[in-house]
Amino acid sequence: MTQDELIWRIAGGSGDGIDSTSQNFTKALMRYGLHVYTHRHYPSRIRGGHTYVEVRASEEPVTSRGDGFNVLLALGDSFARNPSAGAVYGDEKTKPLFENLDELNEGGLIIYDTGVLEDEDVGDLETQATENDWHLYPIDLRAIAREHGRDVMRNTAGVGATAALLDMPLDPIQELMSEAMGGDILDANLAVLSDAYEHTNAEFEATHDLRIPKHDHDEEQVLLSASHGISYGAIDEGCRFVSGYPMTPWTDVFTILKREIEDLGGVAEQVEDEIAASMMAIGASHAGAKALTGSSGGGFSLMSESIGLAEMTETPLVMVEAQRAGPSTGMPTKTEQSDLEFVLSTSQGDSSRVVFAPGNVKESYEQTRLAFELAYEYQLPAIVLYDDMLTGEFRNLPRSFFDREPNPDLGSIATEAELADLPHDVGGRYERFRTDGDTDVNPRSLPGMRNGRFLATGNEHWPDGQIAEDTANRIKQMNRRVSKVEVVRDALAEQASPDTVVGDEDADFALLTWGSQKGVVEEAVRRLTEAGHSIKALSVSQMAPLRTEEIADFLAGVEEALVVEMNATGQFKGLLQKEFGDYGDVLSSLLKYNGDPFEPAEIIEAVEIKQSGEGGDTSSETTLYPPAGDRS
Amino acid sequence: MNQFDAIDSGEEVTSDDYTPEIEPQPTWCPGCGDYSVLKALKGAMSDLGRDPEEVLLVTGIGCSGKLNSYFDSYGFHAIHGRTLPLGRAAKMVNEDLEVVAAGGDGDGYGIGGNHFTHTARENHDMTYIVFNNEVFGLTKGQSSPTSPKGHTSKTQLKGVAKDPVRPMSLALSAGASFIARTAATNPKQAQEILVEAIEHDGFAHVDFLTQCPTWNKDGAQYVPYIDVQESDEYDFDVTDRREAAEMMHETEQALYDGKVLTGRYYVEEDRRTYQEEKQARDEMPESPVVGQYFDDEKEWERSYERLDRHT
Numbered sequence: 001m002t003q004d005e006l007i008w009r010i011a012g013g014s015g016d017g018i019d020s021t022s023q024n025f026t027k028a029l030m031r032y033g034l035h036v037y038t039h040r041h042y043p044s045r046i047r048g049g050h051t052y053v054e055v056r057a058s059e060e061p062v063t064s065r066g067d068g069f070n071v072l073l074a075l076g077d078s079f080a081r082n083p084s085a086g087a088v089y090g091d092e093k094t095k096p097l098f099e100n101l102d103e104l105n106e107g108g109l110i111i112y113d114t115g116v117l118e119d120e121d122v123g124d125l126e127t128q129a130t131e132n133d134w135h136l137y138p139i140d141l142r143a144i145a146r147e148h149g150r151d152v153m154r155n156t157a158g159v160g161a162t163a164a165l166l167d168m169p170l171d172p173i174q175e176l177m178s179e180a181m182g183g184d185i186l187d188a189n190l191a192v193l194s195d196a197y198e199h200t201n202a203e204f205e206a207t208h209d210l211r212i213p214k215h216d217h218d219e220e221q222v223l224l225s226a227s228h229g230i231s232y233g234a235i236d237e238g239c240r241f242v243s244g245y246p247m248t249p250w251t252d253v254f255t256i257l258k259r260e261i262e263d264l265g266g267v268a269e270q271v272e273d274e275i276a277a278s279m280m281a282i283g284a285s286h287a288g289a290k291a292l293t294g295s296s297g298g299g300f301s302l303m304s305e306s307i308g309l310a311e312m313t314e315t316p317l318v319m320v321e322a323q324r325a326g327p328s329t330g331m332p333t334k335t336e337q338s339d340l341e342f343v344l345s346t347s348q349g350d351s352s353r354v355v356f357a358p359g360n361v362k363e364s365y366e367q368t369r370l371a372f373e374l375a376y377e378y379q380l381p382a383i384v385l386y387d388d389m390l391t392g393e394f395r396n397l398p399r400s401f402f403d404r405e406p407n408p409d410l411g412s413i414a415t416e417a418e419l420a421d422l423p424h425d426v427g428g429r430y431e432r433f434r435t436d437g438d439t440d441v442n443p444r445s446l447p448g449m450r451n452g453r454f455l456a457t458g459n460e461h462w463p464d465g466q467i468a469e470d471t472a473n474r475i476k477q478m479n480r481r482v483s484k485v486e487v488v489r490d491a492l493a494e495q496a497s498p499d500t501v502v503g504d505e506d507a508d509f510a511l512l513t514w515g516s517q518k519g520v521v522e523e524a525v526r527r528l529t530e531a532g533h534s535i536k537a538l539s540v541s542q543m544a545p546l547r548t549e550e551i552a553d554f555l556a557g558v559e560e561a562l563v564v565e566m567n568a569t570g571q572f573k574g575l576l577q578k579e580f581g582d583y584g585d586v587l588s589s590l591l592k593y594n595g596d597p598f599e600p601a602e603i604i605e606a607v608e609i610k611q612s613g614e615g616g617d618t619s620s621e622t623t624l625y626p627p628a629g630d631r632s
Numbered sequence: 633m634n635q636f637d638a639i640d641s642g643e644e645v646t647s648d649d650y651t652p653e654i655e656p657q658p659t660w661c662p663g664c665g666d667y668s669v670l671k672a673l674k675g676a677m678s679d680l681g682r683d684p685e686e687v688l689l690v691t692g693i694g695c696s697g698k699l700n701s702y703f704d705s706y707g708f709h710a711i712h713g714r715t716l717p718l719g720r721a722a723k724m725v726n727e728d729l730e731v732v733a734a735g736g737d738g739d740g741y742g743i744g745g746n747h748f749t750h751t752a753r754e755n756h757d758m759t760y761i762v763f764n765n766e767v768f769g770l771t772k773g774q775s776s777p778t779s780p781k782g783h784t785s786k787t788q789l790k791g792v793a794k795d796p797v798r799p800m801s802l803a804l805s806a807g808a809s810f811i812a813r814t815a816a817t818n819p820k821q822a823q824e825i826l827v828e829a830i831e832h833d834g835f836a837h838v839d840f841l842t843q844c845p846t847w848n849k850d851g852a853q854y855v856p857y858i859d860v861q862e863s864d865e866y867d868f869d870v871t872d873r874r875e876a877a878e879m880m881h882e883t884e885q886a887l888y889d890g891k892v893l894t895g896r897y898y899v900e901e902d903r904r905t906y907q908e909e910k911q912a913r914d915e916m917p918e919s920p921v922v923g924q925y926f927d928d929e930k931e932w933e934r935s936y937e938r939l940d941r942h943t
Binding site for chain 1: 652653654655684685686687688690698700701705706707708709710711714716717719721722724725726728729746747749750910914916917922924925930932933934935936938942943
């Protein structure tokens with residue numbers, strides 16, 4: 001176990017306050033001066049079931065959940081009881097104490113609640129602890145909670161015990177509690193916290209050597225997930241209309257925007273279904289507001305037809321797709337990157353759209369802003385594709401990162417005066433879709449503007465929007481719409497690339513990944529490099545149009561490239577092969593699709609197997625495809 | 633300058649202002665009821681003095697969807713059944729627009745049934761015209777949600793086994809605040825009703841009976857109509873929900889017995905529109921959202937100032 005980082009896991013049942021407790025503790029660690037990162041694992045149910053949140057904290061910036069964890073706070077049961085009804089939800093056999101031990105690192109700490117677990121429940125824990133060099137801290141958290149408040153404050157007692165065992169002062173935690181609550185509840189929680197802290201210090205001579213390091217941030221930090229990044233990016237671009245239907249994990253963005261956008265003079269609407277949500281975003285955008293809608297897999301499927309309509313009518317549309325494990329309803333609260341192929345081509349016909357897959361909080365903010373700029377400038381749909389993991393990944397960022405100018409610009413909209421000078425047909429309709437202009441994008445007019453009337457239609461149309469099946473016009477209109485993507489490609493090429501290369505640039509062994517797995521791949525490369533491997537990695541976040549030149553440069557001279565992604569069929573590898581021809585000898589896949597994101601060790605293991613030159617398979621829950629040694 | 637200052641120029645508007653110079657002649661079949669809807673809508677807009685550039689007409693798919701091509705305002709010919717969410721969002725961000733949605737009975741009562749229910753429930757301030765000819769026209773005569781039970785077509789060889797949708801009763805129970813039925817054979821009443829519907833503050837649903845001479849020659853819409861407001865036979869209070877419901881029930885049944893009743897069925901003047909409800913809850917600004925983008929005085933907030941809860 002290293003001295004310089006903490007991976008703390010709080011585990012219990014849904015309804016135990018795991019989420020709020022971990023958020024507060026994470027924030028306290030951030031205020032204490034550390035870099036933090038959270039990973040959320042929860043079941044698709046309201047009460048009971050096994051839930052945990054991992055918090056990784058270090059003096060150095062953290063980009064992944066890390067390998068395993070080193071402190072377990074096991075809160076009671078993984079099931080919840082309704083005492084008044086005598087009902088039990090969940091599986092009584094599942095105790096968070098035992099459910100989590102597989103991933104607890106050697107030398108780790110276990111804090112568990114003797115108020116909930118009887119001696120016979122604990123079984124052979126001591127033997128296991130000796131074998132693994134685990135340090136046991138049995139504490140009656142429930143009794144401490146009961147003495148000052150209610151049973152549910154066991155989580156606060158657990159935080160107090162954690163702080164005592166890791167030598168962390170209570171001030172940042174107390175400060176946060178005082179900001180979050182008040183009155184009797186606050187007093188009770190503060191009493192539980194300090195009682196557990198003192199009790200732990202008095203009762204135990206700490207046998208472990210893990211201590212929370214002390215560090216200071218140079219400037220004030222904020223703790224945000226990618227959902228916040230997307231939401232604040234949208235707000236800073238002047239997004240003032242959001243429509244949606246609840247679906248995990250898209251709901252994160254939807255609820256953040258609901259809370260914020262009305263204060264800013266905008267409208268946030270929960271509507272009857274995702275079809276309505278996407279059509280409303282089109283309606284709002286057509287009328288002149290900056291609009292956003294989104295969903296997750298199944299809900300996004302319902303939006304398919306609308307995406308095509310936005311493309312055909314050249315209505316700006318920004319959409320969020322928060323992936324979860326599919327197909328169909330799949331595993332609602334588990335993560336996966338398996339909607340890439342779908343999102344690139346959702347809806348019938350040839351598509352013209354932009355797709356980003358941000359790899360972290362920072363990118364989610366920046367790329368959402370870019371999505372708005374492109375959608376409104378080039379009048380097409382821009383989709384931000386991320387996944388459940390990034391919704392549960394809270395990371396610290398300097399507050400000043402967000403000190404950026406807002407951009408309420410609606411893109412290519414003509415003023416009424418300009419409209420008067422732009423081409424109109426003989427009947428006076430504005431030729432919004434003319435094909436003989438200087439650019440592929442004509443300025444928009446908004447309903448209500450003088451001299452701007454035109455028809456927007458999902459049918460093929462003449463320059464003024466009237467429905468047309470004329471073959472020559474069809475070709476011109478198709479070419480103009482499809483070539484907009486090339487214009488976007490050029491515009492994006494002018495910008496600094498979001499796709500980052502790490503490692504030894506001359507390495508002939510490479511990793512490729514996209515979206516949320518950026519951080520973990522980068523950590524794996526860092527560690528492999530430290531261990532003497534020559535390796536490099538490219539994380540791609542601009543999925544359409546793809547930066548093909550950059551990827552080709554990266555792959556030039558590479559003998560073997562492992563494409564790391566969370567799905568079963570290697571969708572990104574497929575996209576690369578489609579774009580670049582075969583590449584069959586060079587590209588292979590490292591896949592994970594059990595619902596959990598990669599850990600760095602899993603990638604390191606796969607690289608070592610690949611580089612050993614021998615055959616073999618991974619021991620973990622990942623898949624090498626084709627298997628190492630099989631180059632057929 | 634606000635881009636939308638030009639709305640309401642005060643100039644006189646005529647039906648011709650809504651007639652496109654290109655394609656002034658619709659391609660509907662001779663004798664189609666849709667011509668009447670087009671004429672009535674142009675007439676209503678002219679009566680109301682609405683400038684074509686402040687009107688957004690949203691249509692669905694099918695013969696009715698062609699309305700946009702022959703009506704020269706801002707238009708959005710959308711996708712099948714999805715006119716209402718598109719139109720209501722446009723209205724929510726720019727309440728100065730006159731938003732009219734139009735579609736067929738398959739579009740509105742079939743594929744778009746969910747949106748119909750919820751738009752009525754929310755009482756958005758817009759007008760919804762449903763061309764009800766009891767049949768799918770553009771796809772060549774299949775039975776529709778309002779086809780009578782037993783109606784035979786290429787997709788219903790043994791006759792429709794379902795009872796028809798009762799659109800006005802549906803609108804009433806969903807929460808529409810203005811509900812009327814008119815008929816293509818009754819152009820004067822049609823125009824008057826559309827004027828009232830457009831003027832109404834709230835969701836106005838007009839079930840517009842349109843004959844389809846090509847695919848539904850047996851349709852009851854051809855028989856002479858009775859105006860329930862003009863006839864001595866009917867006496868009910870259009871502001872009374874219960875009486876309106878009974879009258880609708882009778883009307884919707886009578887249609888399939890060959891008796892065409894038309895008129896205003898329900899008018900609720902004092903119900904708040906959805907916009908007003910939201911404004912009362914501070915969920916919506918008093919002035920149009922789109923106006924913000926053209927307001928030079930507006931200070932655009934940065935997220936930087938909203939981050940304190942995350943520190």
